[in-house]
Amino acid sequence: MLTSFWRVIKFSLLDLGRNFSLACMTILVLTLLLISVNTLLGVRLITQAGIKVIKQKIDLSIYLKPSVTNNEIKILEEKIKSIPEVKNVRLTSREQALEDFKAQYQDQPEIIAALSEVGDNPLGPAFVVKTDDPKDYEKIVLLISKPEYANLIEDKTFADTQTAIENITNITARIQEFALAISFLFGLIAVTIVYTTFRVAIYTERLEIGIKKLVGANNWFIRGPYLIEAIILSTISLGISLGAMWAATRAIDPYFAPLLGQANLLTNYLSSHILLVAGFEYVVVLFLTIFTSAMAMRQYLKA
Amino acid sequence: MINLHGVSKKYGRESIALHNISVSIGAGEFVSVVGQSGTGKTTLVKLLIAEERPTNGKISIGGWDITKIRQSEIPLLRRQIGVIFQDFKLLPNKTTTENVAFALEVAGERTKRIREIVPRVLDIVGLNSKSRNFPHQLSGGEQQRVAIARSLVHRPKILVADEPTGNLDAINTHEIIEILKKINSFGTTVVLVTHNREIVNHLNRRVISLSEGTIMSDEEQGKYKLT
Numbered sequence: 001m002l003t004s005f006w007r008v009i010k011f012s013l014l015d016l017g018r019n020f021s022l023a024c025m026t027i028l029v030l031t032l033l034l035i036s037v038n039t040l041l042g043v044r045l046i047t048q049a050g051i052k053v054i055k056q057k058i059d060l061s062i063y064l065k066p067s068v069t070n071n072e073i074k075i076l077e078e079k080i081k082s083i084p085e086v087k088n089v090r091l092t093s094r095e096q097a098l099e100d101f102k103a104q105y106q107d108q109p110e111i112i113a114a115l116s117e118v119g120d121n122p123l124g125p126a127f128v129v130k131t132d133d134p135k136d137y138e139k140i141v142l143l144i145s146k147p148e149y150a151n152l153i154e155d156k157t158f159a160d161t162q163t164a165i166e167n168i169t170n171i172t173a174r175i176q177e178f179a180l181a182i183s184f185l186f187g188l189i190a191v192t193i194v195y196t197t198f199r200v201a202i203y204t205e206r207l208e209i210g211i212k213k214l215v216g217a218n219n220w221f222i223r224g225p226y227l228i229e230a231i232i233l234s235t236i237s238l239g240i241s242l243g244a245m246w247a248a249t250r251a252i253d254p255y256f257a258p259l260l261g262q263a264n265l266l267t268n269y270l271s272s273h274i275l276l277v278a279g280f281e282y283v284v285v286l287f288l289t290i291f292t293s294a295m296a297m298r299q300y301l302k303a
Numbered sequence: 304m305i306n307l308h309g310v311s312k313k314y315g316r317e318s319i320a321l322h323n324i325s326v327s328i329g330a331g332e333f334v335s336v337v338g339q340s341g342t343g344k345t346t347l348v349k350l351l352i353a354e355e356r357p358t359n360g361k362i363s364i365g366g367w368d369i370t371k372i373r374q375s376e377i378p379l380l381r382r383q384i385g386v387i388f389q390d391f392k393l394l395p396n397k398t399t400t401e402n403v404a405f406a407l408e409v410a411g412e413r414t415k416r417i418r419e420i421v422p423r424v425l426d427i428v429g430l431n432s433k434s435r436n437f438p439h440q441l442s443g444g445e446q447q448r449v450a451i452a453r454s455l456v457h458r459p460k461i462l463v464a465d466e467p468t469g470n471l472d473a474i475n476t477h478e479i480i481e482i483l484k485k486i487n488s489f490g491t492t493v494v495l496v497t498h499n500r501e502i503v504n505h506l507n508r509r510v511i512s513l514s515e516g517t518i519m520s521d522e523e524q525g526k527y528k529l530t
Contacts, residue, residue, distance in 0.1 A: 004411040211392055214352075216382035216457065217409035219375070 008224035015201055015225050016232065022197045023229075027237050029193045030289070033186035034241035034281055040179035041277070042249070045269055047172035049260045059130050060137045062144060063154040066094060066124040072152055073125060079143060080129060085136035090128045097123040124154055187288070194233075194289050198226060198296035226297060230289035238282050246270060304330040304461065304492050305351065310360030312346050312516075320346040322516040324360070328494065330460070333487045335503045336496045337527055338513035344496045347513070348465045351494070352386055353377050365460060382410060385454030385462040385491075389469035391446045393438045393453075399425065400434040403453045410457065424452040428482055444475025451482055461492045468499060476502065500527040 016023050080089050098121050105111040144153055212222050249266035257263045305328040312321040321343040328334050338344050349355040353372050361370045393402050407417045425431045428448040438446050468476040487493045510525025
């Protein structure tokens with residue numbers, strides 16, 4: 001059994017040597033396919049991280065009227081907290097709001113002077129509310145828009161960030177669609193090239209295949225070398241694409257670190273998911289090459 | 304050893320290669336199958352090695368019904384039937400030894416055993432001295448002897464020779480026929496498909512004559528009767 005296995009490997013290496021340029025072409029196309037899939041994955045990771053960063057910066061500020069009592073503040077706070085999607089509610093008191101205002105406009109003395117003209121603290125307390133998903137702010141807005149709270153609430157802000165998220169999501173979706181289309185195109189090219197490779201290989205070896213059948217070789221001895229070739233081509237392609245991906249992540253990561261607030265996003269992901277990524281891609285490429293080679297061999301394996 | 308009962312082979316609706324053939328060939332026989340081109344001789348060979356399936360009828364070899372042989376069983380059948388052809392079917396980039404060993408390699412035979420068997424069969428066909436030659440360095444007769452050696456490595460019970468001397472001159476033809484007789488003397492059943500009148504008449508063995516896909520005559524010590 002082991003002897004047969006080594007012989008099949010020997011035959012497959014001989015076949016690869018005879019059709020070396022075609023084998024190289026196949027490896028190139030398979031590698032491009034994997035790189036395009038990896039690009040798709042990278043774009044997805046970066047955009048997801050970017051959206052997460054933006055979402056973390058989004059909050060809903062609810063400015064209350066200065067006349068609001070502590071009891072009313074407490075009731076409203078409880079109401080907001082009762083919404084399951086609310087992650088955090090922070091209250092800024094009137095005094096704190098004034099301090100924050102002064103700090104924010106310390107370089108603009110005319111504004112600070114205007115504040116002194118008013119005399120009393122004109123600012124009311126405010127809630128800063130955070131949810132996991134910006135979409136959930138709608139629920140809070142709906143709650144505080146009820147007439148019973150109209151006398152308590154001065155103003156609220158959050159619309160602009162929602163638009164920004166929608167824009168990013170749209171751009172990301174377009175990029176992913178493009179990368180998916182490129183991957184699909186490379187997939188088609190890969191199928192064609194792999195099919196041609198095996199057709200040419202089988203055609204050039206038709207005499208050998210015929211003799212193998214004539215002298216009683218079983219199907220494993222006839223199909224085996226092409227199966228091994230498919231495994232070899234897939235393994236080399238995967239190796240090259242993973243190498244390219246590793247180099248690319250090392251090069252790209254420093255540029256995204258300041259934007260995303262985390263260093264080595266792609267490198268860390270690749271390190272922690274290497275088995276999953278490599279395993280999935282290997283299965284896909286193996287299926288592609290084995291299925292295509294089986295299709296190419298079909299007519300030569302009839303009795 | 305070989306039994307065909309009511310065997311027909313049609314290609315499409317119109318083309319009938321063999322029609323209702325019934326014949327038995329016993330163990331150790333040397334049978335010549337003669338007929339002009341297109342009479343179904345090669346189809347008969349293809350049916351014997353299960354390269355084709357009969358449209359009707361039954362074929363058995365050594366008691367094994369191969370009429371509806373499974374794909375996975377064909378290699379086992381082919382190890383029991385040696386086959387040689389007019390065009391030798393040798394691998395040009397392999398030496399004599401490698402061509403013969405190839406048949407054993409693909410059958411999964413151990414390397415040590417291959418090294419024992421190959422010189423022995425090359426000795427039977429008288430080619431030990433040319434074991435390292437490539438096919439293009441051999442004469443037509445020598446190439447056919449390599450093919451015969453290759454067909455013998457599995458010690459087949461039957462040897463089917465499809466026009467083995469078609470590409471050979473008189474001297475080489477004679478040598479090949481002598482080797483086939485020698486193999487037959489070891490007990491191997493030999494089925495020789497030919498349209499060479501001299502060979503058939505010289506052999507003076509059983510002759511089955513085919514005409515238009517049917518058996519025209521079957522004589523124990525026959526002569527070539529076709530015109």
